[in-house]
Amino acid sequence: MSDKKIIRQFRDWLKREKRIDLNLDSLEEEILEYSLQGLSYSMMSDRIMNYDLSYISNIKAPKLFRKLRQFTGLDINKKNCKLTIQKILTSDQPQVFQKITGNLSHINLREAPDFNDFYGRTIELDKLHQWIIKQHSRLVGIFGLTGIGKTALVRELVENIKDDFDYVIWKNMEFSSDWEQFITHLESCFGYHSSEISPYPRILNLIDYLKNHRCLLIFDQWEVVMGDTTSSENYNKLLSQIGNLQHQSCLLFTGLQKPTIIDSIRNKNKIRQLSLSGLDNKDARILLEKLKLQDPGIDTLIRNYKGHPLALILVSENIKSVHNGKIEKVLDSTLFLDDVLMDLLENQIYSLPSLQQNIIKKLATEKEPETIFEIYQYFPDSSQAEISAAINNLWKVGVMEKDDMLEEIILWVINPLIQKYIRRRCR
Numbered sequence: 001m002s003d004k005k006i007i008r009q010f011r012d013w014l015k016r017e018k019r020i021d022l023n024l025d026s027l028e029e030e031i032l033e034y035s036l037q038g039l040s041y042s043m044m045s046d047r048i049m050n051y052d053l054s055y056i057s058n059i060k061a062p063k064l065f066r067k068l069r070q071f072t073g074l075d076i077n078k079k080n081c082k083l084t085i086q087k088i089l090t091s092d093q094p095q096v097f098q099k100i101t102g103n104l105s106h107i108n109l110r111e112a113p114d115f116n117d118f119y120g121r122t123i124e125l126d127k128l129h130q131w132i133i134k135q136h137s138r139l140v141g142i143f144g145l146t147g148i149g150k151t152a153l154v155r156e157l158v159e160n161i162k163d164d165f166d167y168v169i170w171k172n173m174e175f176s177s178d179w180e181q182f183i184t185h186l187e188s189c190f191g192y193h194s195s196e197i198s199p200y201p202r203i204l205n206l207i208d209y210l211k212n213h214r215c216l217l218i219f220d221q222w223e224v225v226m227g228d229t230t231s232s233e234n235y236n237k238l239l240s241q242i243g244n245l246q247h248q249s250c251l252l253f254t255g256l257q258k259p260t261i262i263d264s265i266r267n268k269n270k271i272r273q274l275s276l277s278g279l280d281n282k283d284a285r286i287l288l289e290k291l292k293l294q295d296p297g298i299d300t301l302i303r304n305y306k307g308h309p310l311a312l313i314l315v316s317e318n319i320k321s322v323h324n325g326k327i328e329k330v331l332d333s334t335l336f337l338d339d340v341l342m343d344l345l346e347n348q349i350y351s352l353p354s355l356q357q358n359i360i361k362k363l364a365t366e367k368e369p370e371t372i373f374e375i376y377q378y379f380p381d382s383s384q385a386e387i388s389a390a391i392n393n394l395w396k397v398g399v400m401e402k403d404d405m406l407e408e409i410i411l412w413v414i415n416p417l418i419q420k421y422i423r424r425r426c427r
């Protein structure tokens with residue numbers, strides 16, 4: 001059967017059995033046809049005009065296969081699409097489906113949140129794809145302000161890349177602060193129970209699985225397990241061993257801060273970090289338009305909130321309910337911070353080391369951006385090295401921003417949401 005005919009019959013089958021219209025755009029149609037022919041993405045990009053390889057392989061194809069999986073309930077991917085669709089077309093017996101799904105990789109996304117919409121972030125998705133799939137990074141950390149979109153980004157990425165792995169396991173650290181329960185659950189995801197009790201041999205057992213299989217572990221909200229308890233020591237050991245030892249897997253984790261243990265990992269080539277900032281204007285605009293906000297004022301609103309998606313979502317609710325949808329009504333007043341966001345920011349700020357907290361509190365009261373030399377003056381008891389390390393960290397997690405340059409010296413400011421938080425709390 002020709003590939004075009006397979007697609008036609010598959011479309012008919014979806015209509016007949018699932019009452020679903022397979023509406024593919026022309027690029028998706030081409031990707032599906034070439035995938036049925038077994039072409040690689042780079043061969044596809046040679047044949048398809050106007051679209052580059054990374055757009056096809058990182059964005060469009062994963063979306064297409066996700067759609068097919070949703071429609072059929074089967075784990076269709078680029079590698080198995082021909083076989084799977086042919087099986088669908090030749091047999092409608094339920095056992096066939098069980099058999100197809102039975103051969104699947106072990107994907108455990110029970111703890112992964114479900115987001116409805118996701119916009120943009122193509123540069124970030126591209127970069128993460130490059131690090132994890134092409135460069136086989138072992139440890140990838142994503143850091144940034146609370147609500148900036150770390151979890152949403154990882155959720156989208158995982159959907160796009162999960163077919164490349166034998167195991168995908170998502171852990172939300174908010175529910176995993178007990179080490180014993182956490183490691184036991186991970187072991188059970190791999191289908192074994194360790195007879196070891198002490199942490200180190202158990203970590204080594206786990207790494208054997210990471211060696212023998214290609215696994216993607218996702219630990220979301222890592223900040224929850226940072227600290228100086230015995231549990232956090234074990235979590236740190238796990239992180240450093242995954243970074244230091246040889247294996248073929250990847251641990252992708254998100255956090256409000258970078259764990260200091262990361263700096264002690266020797267092979268820097270295998271570790272990557274992404275500092276996530278707000279959505280760019282184009283994507284934030286799509287977000288706001290979906291939330292039914294209209295110009296005038298969208299661009300200014302995005303700029304004032306630095307593209308922070310959660311803050312924008314919350315302020316839109318306020319604009320709609322209190323200001324009848326008129327954005328201009330909030331542009332002249334100070335930033336609107338919903339109580340939910342206040343609590344989240346509080347968590348973020350109070351989880352920072354004390355020098356970093358003192359720097360933000362001091363700078364939040366200043367009207368003008370400051371040079372690092374001015375900041376040194378405020379803290380005579382700390383060394384310049386300590387202060388510049390603290391500022392570097394605050395910058396990486398999005399709390400401080402580079403405002404401008406003054407004779408080649410950077411001027412620092414606090415992120416406006418953090419500034420608003422501090423000013424409101426310390427009033």
Ligand SMILES: Nc1ncnc2c1ncn2[C@@H]1O[C@H](COP(=O)(O)OP(=O)(O)O)[C@@H](O)[C@H]1O
Binds near residue numbers: 153310
């Ligand atoms: N790229 C995006 N497109 C659409 N919504 C987004 C995007 N990024 C974040 N959001 C929304 O913003 C909110 C906060 O995102 P989340 O990923 O939970 O932040 P974080 O994990 O950094 O605290 C969520 O409601 C999420 O749906």
Ligand SMILES: [Mg+2]
Binds near residue numbers: 150152220221254
């Ligand atoms: Mg999150």
